[in-house]
Amino acid sequence: MSKEKFDYFIKGEKGKYEVVIGLEVHAQVLSKSKLFSGSSTKFGADPNNQVSLIDSAFPGMLPVINEECIKQAVRTGLGLNAKINNHSVFDRKNYFYADLPQGYQISQYKNPIVGEGKVLLDMPYGSKEIGIERLHLEQDAGKSIHDMDPSNTYVDLNRSGIALMEIVSKPDLRSPDEVNAYIKKLRSIMKYLGTCDGNMQEGSLRADVNVSVRKEGDKNFGTRCEIKNVNSIKFMQMAIEYEAARQVELIESGKEIDQETRLFDTKKNETRSMRSKEDAHDYRYFPDPDLLPLKLEQKLIDGLKKSLPELPDKKKERFVKEYGLNAYEANVLVSEKEISEYYEEVAKLSDKKLAATWMMGDLFAMLNDKGLDISKSPISAKHFAELVQAIKSGEISGRIAKEVFEIMVESGDNPKKIIESKGMKQQSDPKELQKMINEILSKNKDKVDQYKAGKEKLFGFFVGQVMKLSGGKANPQLTNEILKKLLKG
Amino acid sequence: MSLDKEKIKHVAKLARISVDEAKVESLTKDLNSIFKFIEQLNELNTDKVEPLTSILNHSLRSRKDEISDGKIREKILKNSPKANEEFFVVPKVVE
Numbered sequence: 001m002s003k004e005k006f007d008y009f010i011k012g013e014k015g016k017y018e019v020v021i022g023l024e025v026h027a028q029v030l031s032k033s034k035l036f037s038g039s040s041t042k043f044g045a046d047p048n049n050q051v052s053l054i055d056s057a058f059p060g061m062l063p064v065i066n067e068e069c070i071k072q073a074v075r076t077g078l079g080l081n082a083k084i085n086n087h088s089v090f091d092r093k094n095y096f097y098a099d100l101p102q103g104y105q106i107s108q109y110k111n112p113i114v115g116e117g118k119v120l121l122d123m124p125y126g127s128k129e130i131g132i133e134r135l136h137l138e139q140d141a142g143k144s145i146h147d148m149d150p151s152n153t154y155v156d157l158n159r160s161g162i163a164l165m166e167i168v169s170k171p172d173l174r175s176p177d178e179v180n181a182y183i184k185k186l187r188s189i190m191k192y193l194g195t196c197d198g199n200m201q202e203g204s205l206r207a208d209v210n211v212s213v214r215k216e217g218d219k220n221f222g223t224r225c226e227i228k229n230v231n232s233i234k235f236m237q238m239a240i241e242y243e244a245a246r247q248v249e250l251i252e253s254g255k256e257i258d259q260e261t262r263l264f265d266t267k268k269n270e271t272r273s274m275r276s277k278e279d280a281h282d283y284r285y286f287p288d289p290d291l292l293p294l295k296l297e298q299k300l301i302d303g304l305k306k307s308l309p310e311l312p313d314k315k316k317e318r319f320v321k322e323y324g325l326n327a328y329e330a331n332v333l334v335s336e337k338e339i340s341e342y343y344e345e346v347a348k349l350s351d352k353k354l355a356a357t358w359m360m361g362d363l364f365a366m367l368n369d370k371g372l373d374i375s376k377s378p379i380s381a382k383h384f385a386e387l388v389q390a391i392k393s394g395e396i397s398g399r400i401a402k403e404v405f406e407i408m409v410e411s412g413d414n415p416k417k418i419i420e421s422k423g424m425k426q427q428s429d430p431k432e433l434q435k436m437i438n439e440i441l442s443k444n445k446d447k448v449d450q451y452k453a454g455k456e457k458l459f460g461f462f463v464g465q466v467m468k469l470s471g472g473k474a475n476p477q478l479t480n481e482i483l484k485k486l487l488k489g
Numbered sequence: 490m491s492l493d494k495e496k497i498k499h500v501a502k503l504a505r506i507s508v509d510e511a512k513v514e515s516l517t518k519d520l521n522s523i524f525k526f527i528e529q530l531n532e533l534n535t536d537k538v539e540p541l542t543s544i545l546n547h548s549l550r551s552r553k554d555e556i557s558d559g560k561i562r563e564k565i566l567k568n569s570p571k572a573n574e575e576f577f578v579v580p581k582v583v584e
Contacts, residue, residue: 031554032556033554033555033556033557037558038552038555038556038557038559040556040559046562046575047575047576048562048566048575049560049562050559050560051559051561051562051565053561053564054558065549065550065551066552066553066554067551067553067554068553069554070551089542094503096505098577098582145576151581152571152578152579152580152581153578153579153582154573154575154576154578154579155578155579156575156576157565157577282499282503284503287542287543291549292543292545292547292548292549293542293543293548293549294548294549295548295549
């Protein structure tokens, strides 16, 4: 694969501008109960039914931390190759909002549970390392619903108090494509670890996007704006494109960029200032007096490290070594845990390379078409492996395999049964083929003479005739061999 | 550190405390004298001292990840100044 060159710049009238992006990703921790209370975290429950007196901030309630949430944060930190801090502190971040009954969010400010780490991205122009600044634990807020009543806002506190990991990247991202790759990689790592389900539709993964621009080659960062709470990769990319263009326009017309919080309006495809957040940066953090500092024993961290599953980067290396895949194939097949598991099951039972090709071709196209995840695939890994083996052994041709594949999708039957019941087996008996080919040649004497006189293009015509007569079942390689032999004679 | 009247008003606003304009003057004076007293602590050099977040020499107590609470909506909504059967109801807040 030839390497493309990185070339994402905003072209202004006075030159090219580089876009500098940093992300604060909020990932919902996978746990049964909330960070500081015993209420359920299950998505989609009746409003305010998963709320305790702690989550709704009744006076005198004391938060007690969920040990699984601590472990999940440590696992994620380890998956990001990050430093785990043995000592961390929970702080109160103070602000007023209707869906924050405490009047503060319990978060971590100066001493987060996880420190610096890194994530590797595979870009068309090579691999790129994105620095992680920190990861900390914090509470999610409740949900405000604005469209159920014309003059009031409804508040549902089911989400209030669910554990979030805020993962802060360094300002190392340079384009919407890199943001896409970064979010997907983070999501993939967390899904492998089982620390976040990564479901963006349900809000399990959302991000604040920091954007600034600077003239190409400039060493200093420009003034940045923060776009709050964007909940899909596509919207992040659209928001960045809009925001970068806006900032370039301001600079070129000699205006200043205000450092401010903005929001992305998905209907108008624009970002705009959030005036209400003007005072909000005055959060008056202080250590939460209800919570002691969190001390992590090195033994606990080491134990979690030992029990980590194989992560995508390692798995990719292994797929290249063990299955003989190229880097591109390995990358695609490890991108999601479920995909990698499906592939390994198929590869164990069939040709490893051919399995990869057919998975990335026909299987992915079909899943994409139907909007299905691989875990919902109408074709089981076992059946898929049988199909791959049928191709490999020459039992059916690639062309017939596509037909078998279609029938497998429709019926859920195993390929052996389909091939047998529909008589789709490839014709690989040399005697039978020779008989058929002789028949064709004697019917087309004129063309045979032309071929012998030098019109070699006609070879394709003969192959076509054989395929037609055999209903596409003639073994292509064998057909070629026999045709060549007979045409010579 | 000293506080002027504007700062007092700002802090009051952040804390959602209503402060009578007539009282701002005396509040400023009082708070500044408290600050002056506290600032004596700055005479000590604390460059090499870790900030103290708790005087107890314990670690954080934790609990198992089990669902043990919730499903008390009626109780939760009972003290709300305004609510319907399912939600807290607050004045419209839209960006």
